Amino acid sequence: MEHTERLPNLDAMDVNAALAAASAIGGVCTGAVAVLAFRWSEREQARPTRTSLHTDAVLPPGVDIVLSVLRSSAVVLDEGDTVVKASSAAYALGLVRGGRLAVDQMLQMARETRRDGEIRQVELDLPRRSGRGEALAVSARVAPLGSRLVLLLVEDLTEARRIEAVRRDFVANVSHELKTPVGALSLLSEAVMDAADDPEAVARFAGRMQIEATRLTSLVQEIIDLSRVQNDDPLEDAEPVAVDELVAEAVDRCRHPANAKQITMATVDAPDLYVWGHRGQLAAALGNLVENAVNYSPAHTRVGIAGRKVNAPGGNMVEISVTDQGMGISPADRERIFERFYRVDPARSRATGGTGLGLSIVKHVAASHGGEVTVWSAEGQGSTFTLRLPEAAGAGQNQDAGHDQDAGRPEDTGRHHDPVAPATAAETDATPASHQRAAETRRQHTTPHSRRIPRRIHPAPEVLP
CATH class of the missing domain: 3.30.565.10 (Histidine kinase-like ATPase, C-terminal domain)
Structure with a gap:
C-alpha cells in the first residue's frame, strides 16, 4: 500500500508573504555587496600608483593640485626625509634621485625647518646632470607644510642671471661708448673757444668735432637699430x-x-x-x-x-x-x-x-x-x-627646373681658392x-x-x- 504525505494547504496570502520576505533578504544582500564594492573602489583609488613615491593621503587637501601648476620645482619631504611628492621639473634639475633629495645643502635646510618651523631661503650653484657646461644658478626656499611635512621650492635663475649680465654689460658698454665722443666734443668745443682768434685752428677743431658728432650719431642709430631687430x-x-x-x-x-x-x-x-x-x-x-x-x-x-x-x-x-x-x-x-x-x-x-x-x-x-x-x-x-x-x-622668374646651381663650379684642387x-x-x-x-x-x-x-x-x- 502506497504511503502518501499530505502537505499543508497554503493560501494566496501565505505565498505572497513568503515572496516578500525572500525579496527583502535579496535586497539586503545586494545592498551589502554594493557597499563593499564601493568601499573597495575607494581604497583602490587611494592606493599609490607604481610611479608615485608615497601615498598622497598624507598631503593636506589641495596641495597636490597647487604643486602640479607651479612653475618652480617642488619637493615635499616627510619626517624621515623621504620624498612624498616631486614635480617633473624637480627631476629635470636632478634634485630627486631614488626617492631622496640629492642636494645635501637643501636637505640640511629641510631638517632645520622641520625642527624650528622657520622659513629659509638660499641661492646655490648646482652642477648640470650631464656634468658639462655652466653650473645652474637656483634659488631654494624651504617652508613647513603642516606638522610633519616640509615643502621645498626651487627656481632656476640661470637664464635670468644671464640676461641680467648681458644687460649690465650692455649698459656699461653704451656708457663707455657714449662717453668717448661726448668727452671729445666737450674738449674740442673748449679748444674752439680758446682759438677764436685763429681761423685755421677753429676750422681744424670744427672738423674734428664733426667727426665725433658723426660717430655719436652712428652709435645712437645703431643702438636704436639693434633694439628694433631684437624686439620687432x-x-x-x-x-x-x-x-x-x-x-x-x-x-x-x-x-x-x-x-x-x-x-x-x-x-x-x-x-x-x-x-x-x-x-x-x-x-x-x-x-x-x-x-x-x-x-x-x-x-x-x-x-x-x-x-x-x-x-x-x-x-x-x-x-x-x-x-x-x-x-x-x-x-x-x-x-x-x-x-x-x-x-x-x-x-x-x-x-x-x-x-x-x-x-x-x-x-x-x-x-x-x-x-x-x-x-x-x-x-x-x-x-x-x-x-x-x-x-x-x-x-x-624661376630658374630652369633642371638647372644645377653648382654646375660649372671649379673642382677642389686642394689649394685655397681666391674668392x-x-x-x-x-x-x-x-x-x-x-x-x-x-x-x-x-x-x-x-x-x-x-x-x-x-x-x-x-x-x-x-x-x-
Whole structure:
C-alpha cells in the first residue's frame, strides 16, 4: 500500500508573504555587496600608483593640485626625509634621485625647518646632470607644510642671471661708448673757444668735432637699430626681396669710402634670387657686412659680393657672401666678433667710425628671419661672411627646373681658392655655355682700377663662429 504525505494547504496570502520576505533578504544582500564594492573602489583609488613615491593621503587637501601648476620645482619631504611628492621639473634639475633629495645643502635646510618651523631661503650653484657646461644658478626656499611635512621650492635663475649680465654689460658698454665722443666734443668745443682768434685752428677743431658728432650719431642709430631687430617681428611686414636690390643698395652705401681707398667692389647679377623678409632690416644687415669689408681692407684690393641658391632639407636657402682681402680674423676673435661692442682692432674701429654693433645687428637679423650668418677667415688672406636666408619661393622668374646651381663650379684642387680672383682659362672652359652668356651681362661697381672676376664668387669653407 502506497504511503502518501499530505502537505499543508497554503493560501494566496501565505505565498505572497513568503515572496516578500525572500525579496527583502535579496535586497539586503545586494545592498551589502554594493557597499563593499564601493568601499573597495575607494581604497583602490587611494592606493599609490607604481610611479608615485608615497601615498598622497598624507598631503593636506589641495596641495597636490597647487604643486602640479607651479612653475618652480617642488619637493615635499616627510619626517624621515623621504620624498612624498616631486614635480617633473624637480627631476629635470636632478634634485630627486631614488626617492631622496640629492642636494645635501637643501636637505640640511629641510631638517632645520622641520625642527624650528622657520622659513629659509638660499641661492646655490648646482652642477648640470650631464656634468658639462655652466653650473645652474637656483634659488631654494624651504617652508613647513603642516606638522610633519616640509615643502621645498626651487627656481632656476640661470637664464635670468644671464640676461641680467648681458644687460649690465650692455649698459656699461653704451656708457663707455657714449662717453668717448661726448668727452671729445666737450674738449674740442673748449679748444674752439680758446682759438677764436685763429681761423685755421677753429676750422681744424670744427672738423674734428664733426667727426665725433658723426660717430655719436652712428652709435645712437645703431643702438636704436639693434633694439628694433631684437624686439620687432620682421616677418609681420615680410615680402619677397630681390637679392640684386639688396646688393646694389649695400654697394651704393659704401661707394664713397671704397673709391677713397681705390677698392674694387665686384658683384654678380642674380635676377632670379629672392629672399623672404623685412626689406629694411635685410638691407641694413648686408650693408653692415659690405661696410666692414671695405673698412678692414687695404687700399687697392677687392671686395666681392655674390648670391647663390642652395638646397636645404627644410627648403631652399639663399647665401649672400661678402669676401674681402683684408688682414683676416684670428680664431680667438672669430669666437666673439658677433658680440655687441666687440672689436677685433679697437684703434682701427675708432679710425673708421665703427661702433662694434654692426655684426651683432647682422646676427640678430639673420636669426629673426630663420637664417644665420657664418664666417670663414684666415690671417693674411682675408675673410668671407655668408648671410644665409630662406628663399622666397615663386618670386620673380624661376630658374630652369633642371638647372644645377653648382654646375660649372671649379673642382677642389686642394689649394685655397681666391674668392675674388679672375677666372682661369680652365675654369672658363668648364663653365656651361649658358653660364658664359650670363657672365657677359654681369654688373660691376668698381673704381677705374677694377678687374673682372668670375661669375660666382666662391666663399671659402664656412666655419661657424
